[in-house]
Amino acid sequence: MQSPKRRLPFSAWHLLLMPLALLFVLPLVQMVLTSFMSSAEINQFPPKLLPTSLHIEGYRALLTETPALRWFANTVLVSTVSVLAHLVLCSMAGYGFARLKFAGRGVAFLVIIATVMIPIQLLMIPTYLMFARIGIVDTLAAAFVPWLASAFGIFLMRQFFLALPVELEEAARIDGCGTWRTFRSIVLPLARPALATLAVFTLLSSWNDLLWPLVAISDDNRFTLQVGLANFQGMRRTEWSQLMAGNVLATAPLIVAFLFAQKRFIATMTFSGLKG
Amino acid sequence: MAITFAASSHATVRRARPRGRAVRRNLTGWAFAGPATALVVGLSLFPAIWAFFISRARWNGIAPGVQVGWSNYQRLASDPDMLAAARHTLLLTVLFVPSSIVLGIVIAIALNQRIRLIGFYRTCIFVPYVASAAATGILAGFVFNPQFGAANDVLRHLGIPQQQFLESPTQALYVICVIALWGEVGFTTVIYLAALQDIPKELVEAARMDGASRWRVFRHVTMPELRPVTVFAAVWQTITAVQLFDLIYTTTRGGPLNSTQTVVYYIYELAFQTQRLGYGAAAAYLLFAVTLLLTLGIIWYSRRRGSEVF
Numbered sequence: 001m002q003s004p005k006r007r008l009p010f011s012a013w014h015l016l017l018m019p020l021a022l023l024f025v026l027p028l029v030q031m032v033l034t035s036f037m038s039s040a041e042i043n044q045f046p047p048k049l050l051p052t053s054l055h056i057e058g059y060r061a062l063l064t065e066t067p068a069l070r071w072f073a074n075t076v077l078v079s080t081v082s083v084l085a086h087l088v089l090c091s092m093a094g095y096g097f098a099r100l101k102f103a104g105r106g107v108a109f110l111v112i113i114a115t116v117m118i119p120i121q122l123l124m125i126p127t128y129l130m131f132a133r134i135g136i137v138d139t140l141a142a143a144f145v146p147w148l149a150s151a152f153g154i155f156l157m158r159q160f161f162l163a164l165p166v167e168l169e170e171a172a173r174i175d176g177c178g179t180w181r182t183f184r185s186i187v188l189p190l191a192r193p194a195l196a197t198l199a200v201f202t203l204l205s206s207w208n209d210l211l212w213p214l215v216a217i218s219d220d221n222r223f224t225l226q227v228g229l230a231n232f233q234g235m236r237r238t239e240w241s242q243l244m245a246g247n248v249l250a251t252a253p254l255i256v257a258f259l260f261a262q263k264r265f266i267a268t269m270t271f272s273g274l275k276g
Numbered sequence: 277m278a279i280t281f282a283a284s285s286h287a288t289v290r291r292a293r294p295r296g297r298a299v300r301r302n303l304t305g306w307a308f309a310g311p312a313t314a315l316v317v318g319l320s321l322f323p324a325i326w327a328f329f330i331s332r333a334r335w336n337g338i339a340p341g342v343q344v345g346w347s348n349y350q351r352l353a354s355d356p357d358m359l360a361a362a363r364h365t366l367l368l369t370v371l372f373v374p375s376s377i378v379l380g381i382v383i384a385i386a387l388n389q390r391i392r393l394i395g396f397y398r399t400c401i402f403v404p405y406v407a408s409a410a411a412t413g414i415l416a417g418f419v420f421n422p423q424f425g426a427a428n429d430v431l432r433h434l435g436i437p438q439q440q441f442l443e444s445p446t447q448a449l450y451v452i453c454v455i456a457l458w459g460e461v462g463f464t465t466v467i468y469l470a471a472l473q474d475i476p477k478e479l480v481e482a483a484r485m486d487g488a489s490r491w492r493v494f495r496h497v498t499m500p501e502l503r504p505v506t507v508f509a510a511v512w513q514t515i516t517a518v519q520l521f522d523l524i525y526t527t528t529r530g531g532p533l534n535s536t537q538t539v540v541y542y543i544y545e546l547a548f549q550t551q552r553l554g555y556g557a558a559a560a561y562l563l564f565a566v567t568l569l570l571t572l573g574i575i576w577y578s579r580r581r582g583s584e585v586f
Contacts, residue, residue, distance in 0.1 A: 011391040020383065021400035024458065028403065030426060031415050045424040046432065093312035102305025108313050115320040117568060119519055121540050122560040125330060125547050126323035129337065146319050149312035179304050208408035210522040215548055226410040230526050233414050240418055247411040258406045262399060265406065269466040 028255070035059065035244035042240045058241030062249075065242075067221055071228035072249055074140055075207060078224055082147035082206035083199050089149040090198060091191060094157025095183055099169070109158075112151045124215050131216060142216035143224055147206045153198050156271065160194035161187065193267075200261070200268040207254055225250045331557035341554065348558035358559065360534060361542040364449055368538060369517040371453045372460075376513050377506060379457065380464025387465065388472045405462030413526025416455045417442065445535035448528050452536055456523055460516060464509050471505040472498070507578040511571050518567050539563050 008015075030049060034042060035058050037051040062068050096102070097109050127146065131137045136145065164187070172182045188195075210226045217223060223231070229246045236242065258265050331348055335341030352358050387398055404412070420427045420441040428438045441451045475498060483493045521540045524530060530537035530545070537545075539559065547556030 011389065013386050013389045013391055014393070016382075017386050017393075017397045020386075021397045024404055024462075025400040027415055027419050027426075027458070028407065030419070031411075034418065043424055046429045047424050047426055089312040089315065093309045096305050096308030100301070100305040100308055102302040102309070105305060105309070108309060111321060112313060112316050115316055115324075117571070118320050118324045119515075119560075119564055119567065121519065121521075121543050122327050122557075122564050123320060123323045125553055125557050125560065126326040127319065128548075129330075129553075130323060130326075149315040151316050151320070154312055154316070179308075183308075204406065208410070210408070210410045210525065211544070214525070215544075226408055226522075229414060230410050230522075233417070233526060234529075237417075243414055244418065247414055250411045251407040254406045254408075255403060258403060259399065262402075266402065266466055269402075269405070269463055270470040 028251075031244050031247050031251075035241060035248045037241055039239075039241060055241070058239075058245040061239070062242045062245045066228065066232055066246075067223075068225070068228060068246060068249060070221055071223050071225040074143075074222060075225040075250075078140060078144045078147070078213075079203055079206045081144045083202045085144075085148040086150065086153050086198055086202040087195055090153030091157045091188065091195060092183070093149070093154045094159075095161050095187060097154065097158045098161035099166075100179065112154055116151045116155075120211060124212060128215055138217055138219050138222060140217075140222055143209075143213045143222075144206070146212060147202065147209075150202075153202065156198055156201075157191070157194060160191060164190060196264050197268045197271050200264055201271075203257075204254065204268075327557045327560065330554055331561050333554040335554045336551040337553050338551075344554070348555050349562065351555070352558055352562060357534070357537070357542060358539070361537050361539045364536060365518060365538040365540070367449060368453055368456075368520065369514060371450070372456055372517040372520075373510060373513045375453075375457055376461055376464045377509050379461050380468045380509065381502065383461065383465045384468035384472055387469055401465060402462040404459050405466075407459065409459060409522035410526050412455060412459045413523045416451075416523075417527055420451055442527050443532055445533045448532060448536045452520075452523055452527060455527070456517070456520060459523070460513070464513065467505055467509060468502065471502050475501045503578070503581075507574060510574050510578075514570055514574065515567060518563065518570075 033049060033051055036054050036056065037048075038055045038057060041048060041051060041055075097105060123146075128137065131142050131145070136142045168186055168190075169182050172186045177186070208226065209224070210230060213224045213227045214230065217227060220228075225246075229243070229250055232246060233243055330341070332343060332345055333341035334344050334348070383401060387394065387401065407415075419425050422428060422438065422440050422443055425441070427441060431438060440447060442448050479497055479501075480493055483497050488496070519540055520538060521544065524536055524538060524541050525544075528536045530541050540563065543556050543559045543563065546552045546559060
């Protein structure tokens with residue numbers, strides 16, 4: 001569609017999109033700029049957007065007075081384990097449900113799909129008790145165990161494998177490949193787009209998760225970044241430069257990843273949107 | 277392998293091979309599907325069933341629980357805190373779901389234009405979706421700070437009186453809704469944008485050739501094509517709104533004066549602040565049932581209107 005009457009030297013859509021774009025992105029810009037301000041600069045009204053010079057006190061205080069680096073490392077670990085486990089376990093299960101015939105396949109898949117609707121609020125109480133009983137409450141394992149595999153991940157991979165032409169696998173079979181070899185060297189390399197979608201989905205969910213690690217972990221040193229920040233904010237409501245520095249630490253990795261792999265992120269959002 | 281061998285040694289030679297092969301096939305299948313299936317069942321189906329038994333007990337997690345039948349559920353129905361929380365969740369959902377759908381459609385249409393800077397606009401509008409809700413909540417506390425926040429500065433420039441925002445019991449829930457929209461509209465926009473790009477161009481062009489106005493094309497060609505996505509978005513965003521927790525935890529923690537205490541936040545407090553596990557589990561089950569009914573209701577309504585998405 002083109003704009004009907006050209007009274008403006010530019011498309012009228014800019015009048016809608018430019019303010020919207022700024023509305024969405026300016027708070028994040030302000031977050032980054034504020035993290036480099038001194039307390040005196042932050043507490044003045046009207047607020048200034050730009051710091052007078054680069055103050056790194058916020059970062060320094062955050063990193064020395066809290067175990068923020070530790071939280072960051074914990075989050076990296078939890079997300080890495082979650083993503084890797086998801087890639088391995090969900091792709092295997094997806095392949096099993098799509099291609100292999102075995103007793104109980106239909107029932108098992110139905111049960112998995114039925115669990116999609118069960119919300120975390122219902123699960124957190126018994127899961128906490130279960131983890132307490134096996135002794136992993138208050139460890140990083142408690143944070144990543146629920147993210148090792150998901151019904152959504154299994155479903156996503158199964159749909160992808162169902163859409164692959166079966167002839168390649170049959171040819172591999174005839175050439176003497178076993179099921180595992182066929183899966184590992186023929187099917188998985190073809191599944192890269194689906195695996196990338198799954199990785200982005202798991203990364204977003206596990207990195208940004210707050211409620212579950214908040215429930216499962218109470219030892220400062222084992223917090224994830226989201227939990228650490230949320231609690232830090234509860235104690236120091238006014239240390240804005242430190243809070244914004246923490247926010248930068250918590251959001252920058254994913255934002256940078258998003259800027260570099262925007263297409264992949266958007267494909268993930270679309271997939272979880274249209275097929276999830 | 278061991279089991280295959282054992283099976284064949286017990287059977288006659290003629291029957292051994294197909295049976296051995298069936299066992300082997302089952303083993304291979306479960307070797308692939310088993311680990312993930314066990315995790316999903318063990319971490320959602322099993323706890324969900326257990327939660328039901330917990331919901332029928334009075335239990336603080338330490339002393340042995342006492343079975344109390346349905347009394348937790350009966351008490352919920354007359355618990356003023358629960359009713360207030362349900363009211364807040366309902367208000368949030370009623371505001372959030374339609375707004376995120378309408379905004380999603382409008383922004384997706386705008387982003388579907390072939391104009392300059394469109395890549396820049398898309399990036400800007402999608403990027404908040406990637407930021408965690410916890411960080412978004414902390415950032416919102418800064419932007420909406422009554423003393424020096426940017427929001428009040430904007431109001432000052434527009435000549436509007438200064439507001440208390442998250443610190444006002446009458447405004448906080450609305451402000452949280454706005455913040456949630458800021459973080460989530462990227463999602464509805466993306467799925468509508470994908471749906472718009474899936475509409476065959478010929479369809480729109482044919483309608484235009486027949487003399488239909490832009491509005492009529494949108495109303496009678498584009499809108500019907502978007503209906504399945506709208507059903508999905510309604511379901512998804514309803515779940516998002518009902519389950520909203522992170523933002524509330526990092527902005528108001530249910531305050532001021534409990535004005536932003538939602539059902540999910542109440543469940544969290546019951547179970548993990550006051551250790552009333554049975555009562556909390558009952559509230560969680562009630563929430564689950566209501567969400568399920570809402571979801572089925574949306575799907576039923578859309579089916580009746582003639583669009584099939586599920």
